[in-house]
Amino acid sequence: MTDKSPSFMYAAMRVFDLSIGEMLWSRRTVFMGLVVGVPVVIACLLRALFELGAPVISVNNSTMTGPLMFGLILWLLYIRFIVPVLGVFYGTSLIADEVEDKTITYLFSRPIPRGAVLMGKYIAYLVCTVFVVLPSIALVWMLVVPINGSLGPSFPDLLKDLGLLALGLAAYGAVFAVAGAALKRPLLIGLLYVLGWEPLVMLIPGYLKRLSVAYYLQGLVPQAMPSNSPLSLIQEVFREFPSLTQSLVWIGVIIAVSLWYAARTVTRREYVLEQ
Numbered sequence: 283m284t285d286k287s288p289s290f291m292y293a294a295m296r297v298f299d300l301s302i303g304e305m306l307w308s309r310r311t312v313f314m315g316l317v318v319g320v321p322v323v324i325a326c327l328l329r330a331l332f333e334l335g336a337p338v339i340s341v342n343n344s345t346m347t348g349p350l351m352f353g354l355i356l357w358l359l360y361i362r363f364i365v366p367v368l369g370v371f372y373g374t375s376l377i378a379d380e381v382e383d384k385t386i387t388y389l390f391s392r393p394i395p396r397g398a399v400l401m402g403k404y405i406a407y408l409v410c411t412v413f414v415v416l417p418s419i420a421l422v423w424m425l426v427v428p429i430n431g432s433l434g435p436s437f438p439d440l441l442k443d444l445g446l447l448a449l450g451l452a453a454y455g456a457v458f459a460v461a462g463a464a465l466k467r468p469l470l471i472g473l474l475y476v477l478g479w480e481p482l483v484m485l486i487p488g489y490l491k492r493l494s495v496a497y498y499l500q501g502l503v504p505q506a507m508p509s510n511s512p513l514s515l516i517q518e519v520f521r522e523f524p525s526l527t528q529s530l531v532w533i534g535v536i537i538a539v540s541l542w543y544a545a546r547t548v549t550r551r552e553y554v555l556e557q
Contacts, residue, residue, distance in 0.1 A: 290401070293394035297402025298409075305410045310371055314411065317367065318418035321359045325425035332429045348431035349439070352423055356443055360419060361499060365447055366480070368411055369454020370472035374462035376403040377548060378469070397545030404459055404541065411451045416444050446502050453495045453533050456540035463547040495536060501529030 288296070305311060328351065346354075377400060380386040389399050423440050427433055454476070461468035483490040484497065491497040501524040524532065 288394055290395050290398050293398035294402040294405065296394070297389070297399050298405045301403045301406035302409060305372075305406050310375065311410065311414070313371065314368055314414055317364055318415055321355050321364075321422050322418060322425075324355065324359075325422040328429060329425045346430075348427040348429035349436045351429065352426045352436070355422055355426065356419070357503065360415075360447060361450065361503065362481075362496070364415065365450040365499075366454050366476035366496070367473075368415070369451060370458050370469065370476055372407045372411060373404075373455040373458025374468035374472050376400060376407060376459050376462050377544075378462040378465075396549045400459060400463065400545050400548045401541065404455060404544075407455050408452055411455070412448055415447055415451065419443060419447060442502075446499065449502070449530075449533055450495070450499050453499070453536050453540075456537045456544070457495060459544040460540050460547065463544045463551070495533075498524060498529045498532045498536070500524075501526060 377386070380389060390396055420440065423436070423443075424433065427436050458468065458472050461472055465471060480494045480496045483494055484500070503523075523529075
């Protein structure tokens with residue numbers, strides 16, 4: 283009689299069940315709550331100023347509408363900062379934390395594929411971040427959009443924004459899962475990438491920007507943000523961006539290839555625990 287090893291996806295979901303609770307009650311989730319709380323606080327202040335009759339934001343002597351302010355918050359805070367930083371902090375920790383806590387041996391001693399450990403923890407990361415970040419952006423939308431605007435017409439744009447943020451979390455998490463699986467100190471390298479490399483190459487003409495996740499997320503932004511607005515001044519800095527179809531295809535490729543390579547690395551690498 284031989285023991286039958288569980289399938290890859292079954293093993294991944296078992297690891298997911300084990301990991302999701304740990305992630306939700308970890309210090310990283312407290313950090314994530316603080317980070318996504320900043321835009322909510324800003325939105326509350328803007329709404330309070332509006333209700334008190336104060337001019338909220340004016341550009342060229344004209345008051346910005348709520349949908350335009352929401353697009354500005356989406357671009358500057360969520361897409362350019364919150365999503366990449368959360369991808370770094372969670373993605374690099376999927377395997378690196380297990381090595382640091384010396385629990386990787388316990389996980390790898392189970393009769394399950396090593397790659398399933400990485401996949402299960404990645405799914406837990408995605409569920410955890412999506413269910414914290416997306417309600418945050420929805421709350422900001424409800425607070426800010428009614429300022430000289432209305433919720434109904436902008437609801438389809440909100441759905442696009444939620445999908446955009448979910449794709450960003452998936453892409454950055456997958457990329458930095460590779461770093462966490464392959465490098466000894468991945469967090470520093472990840473922060474240098476999202477806070478240094480990506481902002482730099484996005485401003486430089488040429489093909490280097492194609493080596494960044496931000497370049498392809500940028501291709502989705504014009505479809506998710508209001509047009510004919512002061513935001514066009516920001517987008518003018520990033521004049522070159524791929525089409526919607528190219529962006530979706532390449533983001534899918536980035537996620538698939540990164541997860542495959544991360545799982546392959548976890549399967550083949552021997553992790554030495556420090557005493």
